Amino acid sequence: MPSMAANNFSRNTQYHQAKGDFLARKQKYEQQRKNLPIAAVERRLVEEVRNNDTLIIVGETGSGKTTQLPQYLFKGGFCRDGGIIGITQPRRVAAITVAKRVAEECGVPVGQKVGYAIRFEDVTSGETKIKYMTDGLLLREALLDPYLSKYSVIIVDEAHERTIHTDVLLGLLKNVQKARSKSINGVVNTDLNNSNNGHTFEERIDNQNTGILKPCQAKKYNPLKLIIMSASLDARVFSEYFGGARAVHVQGRQFPVDIFYTHKPETDCIDAALITIFQIHLEEGPGDVLVFLTGQEEIESVERLIHERLRQLPECSRKLLTFPIFSSLPLNCLRKLLTFPIFSSLPSEKQMKVFMPSPAGYRKVILATNIAETSVTIPGIRYVVDPGLVKARTYDPKMGVDSLIIVTTSKAQALQRSGRAGRDGPGKCYRLYQESFFEKLPDSTLPEIKRCDLSNVVLQLKALGIDDVINFDFIEKPDRTAVVNSLWSLYLLGAVTEDNKLSDVGHQMARLPVDPVYSKALIVASQFGCLKEMLICVAMLSVESIFYAPREKLEESRNALKSFASPEGDHLTLLNVYHAADEFFQKNRMVNSEEKAEKNLRKWCKDNFINSRSLKHARDIHSQILRNVEQMGLRVTSCEDDMLLLRRCLAASFFLKAAMKQPDGAYRVTLSGLIVQIHPSSVLFRAKPECIIFNELVHTNHSYVRNVSRIDYLWLIELAPQLYAAQD
């Protein structure tokens, strides 16, 4: 047995070692931080924020805006009165990774002084002073705390992305800022928007919750400092919107990035990307590669092709041994290439894998959608491959059709993409198009608010007390038809009343973090007595494709699907998959550890051609929305085997998307008159029932509907008379 002295000695050594490591890390971060271009203007920036309530900061990618400015403001005393510095990001992955980095730089665990919050995950505490979050999350917070009273500073980062949430936030923050500065001057706060009937937000909210209008109480708030930030925004537009707000530019970048263009246009982007990846791998020095692709399918096929080509490579080539960089690598170096996908529907823990360093001697190739385009730093990336394409949402308000199409990027996006290299050393960016093509790209991307279904935003605004959505002070007004159509859909869903006010149901819907059609479905299901089943349907419908059909095993995957298929449609089929997976998992967990049961479930998914990532994501969403509905006091009961009841509930919920069979076997959408086909992936593709409801409309060479269930037209008349009775 070791003596006490020896024990103490070893503990002492461990302590000193840990302390030494900590100090070395601290020193390393301090040095890195000092070298960032933004460090040279720290004092000036803090002064600018002190002197201006609204400030626009434009600075090169990688100059240190996102990670450093909040720390400077903290040090500059902006949290002294107990206020928090909030920083919004358009994407979850950026909020998480930047928070982790800043926590490391501060030498604290994430969740304490520095934290993050995204939909369904809150890693903050009472101690948190620097909080990274998605723009959507801050919007949700505004529902509960309309003055955003806990924030002393809000930084809207990557504002150039102009996500729908950023645009709504900007309008909201402008009002909150005005209201808070009035309150500090002792003016009673009655002016957060034009249509609040002269009551404060608190009063309106109390009125909604209790029905009793409380007496007016003037509250004092500190002014809200607002900072709009990006590497690639048109400062003029934002400055004008904020009444001539001051804009400052942070000069300089840490490392150079060389840009390369192709000599002629590329006809096959995937092939061009593959050639470039291998060219980099075989001819360039150490460093990882980041490739921008348009979506999960493309990523998976490029990943497969990389592995196929890798297998064809010789163990090692003589030619390569003449390059000094390869001479030190082991003989099988040519195959030492690892691929990592990252896209939005990939569960967070899988997404985080791209941030781990590659094993010694390996080169990492990250295949990403535009999720990795802004804010994130992936350590080790020296090469960026940019085919110049992105999958973007478009919306046809007349047809009510929301679709994803592949379009060329804007200059701002190209700049952001190249900015992912050159963050921890000099970088190279290969744009797979000609320079003349780049010159013709639009400067910035069309704001999302101009190309999206607005139902969710309109619902949120109304829940915030902003009834006159058309006249809301947007930085850029959305299409009037789109607003009117979303108001119409919300009216049909029962979320707004005839006189355009949010109904009780609407208030309930706004509390659920899913699309209005789904939140309504959950409320309807609690009345029908099948909320247990609807929670599963909504979770499964909220993720990308559950079924996985590799081209080479199409027949096998179809057979696997048959074992879950319901003749009534895709919703019941999804329910069968979820139940089967859950039963398998629960049985496994009785005899295995949680980890082993998870592993076995992944194997079960593989055997059954189910996308385990999507299923895991659906299971997570399910538990989160279950918590939400329980908090709201909705009755979570099961309809057991009464599938007729569940189908009627589907009709009562998704009646906005119904279609009738035409003599030629195509379908006519009842609301828009659009002619569509059932997608081949649907279990009803061949059955072709007379009347269907569906959740998704996609455009390829035809208009297809997906996630389809068989219903009876008479149910629509009975359950959605507001739309169907008049047509009878």
Ligand SMILES: Nc1ncnc2c1ncn2[C@@H]1O[C@H](COP(=O)(O)OP(=O)(O)OP(=O)(O)O)[C@@H](O)[C@H]1O
């Ligand atoms: N997770 C990380 N790992 C390693 N280095 C990092 C990390 N995050 C940031 N850095 C370093 O800090 C620098 C500044 O990053 P930061 O995100 O603050 O820049 P930025 O100006 O906001 O860039 P962008 O406009 O591209 O978001 C990076 O270039 C990189 O050198």
